[in-house]
Amino acid sequence: MAGRTVLIAGGAGGMGLATGLRLAADGERIALADLPGPKLDAAVAKIVATGADAVGLPLDIRSVAACRDVVAKARNWGGGMDILVNAAGVWLEGPASGVEEDQWDLVLDVNLKGAFFLISAAVPHLAAAQGVIVNIASDAGLVGNNGAAVYCASKGGLVLLTKALALELAPQGIRVNAVCPGDTATPMIEYQARTYGG
Template identity: 40%
Template sequence: MSVIFKTLDMTGKAAVVTGAASGLGRMTALKLAEAGCDLWLVDVNEAGLAETTQLLAPHGRAVGSEVADLSDPVACHGVIAHAMEKFGRLDALCNIAGLIYLANTPQMPQAQYERTIDVNLNAPFFLSQAAIPHLLEMNGAVVNVASCASYIGEAYAAAYCASKWGLVGMTKAMAMEFQKKPIRINAVAPGGMITNIATNFTPPENCDFELLKRFSGMRGQVEVEDVADLVVLLSSPAGRGFHGACLSLDAGITAG
């Protein structure tokens, strides 16, 4: 067995995974369970959480789940408290839950803008705020899922880009704050994936599709499984050399 497979062993560790009802969150939960990790799953989709829990059963890990609206800071703190009640420890926080509304900027409803910021940026902050004291005890990790939209402007996605640029900045700022502490805080920036977000893609009215195509990527969609592998790497001791990093996995979208 190679060194990297030894360090990817998460046996006896516990992680919180948000957005776990489908897509990248579900795949990350499966990958963490394969590595031996116990899991606290969070989403607004109760049926999806039940499906993920069922899929995890063959791995024999301890699993708990919680329906929570992460736009509420109180709910974010509650998630961490409930995970600690379940496991008595926390080794990784995987901030995967996210959403996107495409809109012509002058017509974007205030409620959509605010929810984008609340779920994509504020929730990772408040979850981290609650989790960091416990993660410090375990030399643990925070992994934020940003986006290729963290580095380039994307038409009709001003709110989404703002939330994801902010998430990368927050990741780096927190990493600097805890530079002298035994914790790792990193982010992953994937390109487009086949997830519920992509499936429910709705272009704004009267949009210019030439502008949208600029961000589709010449090599197609990124595999969800590949992104999940990277999240697990950063969550595990194998990612010990990463701190304050944002790793792009976007099939070259942001290369130039």
């Protein structure tokens, strides 16, 4: 099964990059989608250095048009699409009474809305390949965390989105699963510890 085309949203670091490196070791072709800049370039270089095929695709996941565009670009680059990994994520901590609308929108747009519209755009290509969708959710989407209501809402939504789409897309031969890790040594967790303590 090696040589499949994998699109990883949030692929420039953390779990997205780790997933890309692991799949590259299996011979998969990796399209990393993330905000453009040195971080994305370095991530692509790291995968290419392993001998794998990789490309960096700029993506602002908050934009529906950008989500649709990056799916088309990944499909054109790879000649199809076999796997979509939604690994983009942002963290917000603090009392619900202090959350501003723009903060709510950022977390929900990155953690949930973007994943939905990437999936929506990718379905025809994944159906043709009998492909796979993996959503990186969180244990916070299963059990609420004190002081992280917005983040928990976004990841809980992603868990239920996964369950609903697993039922909807199974007849098309697409498998949909979520991974719900606890605290993991990633830049997001390091930021959380620096900013909020812990």
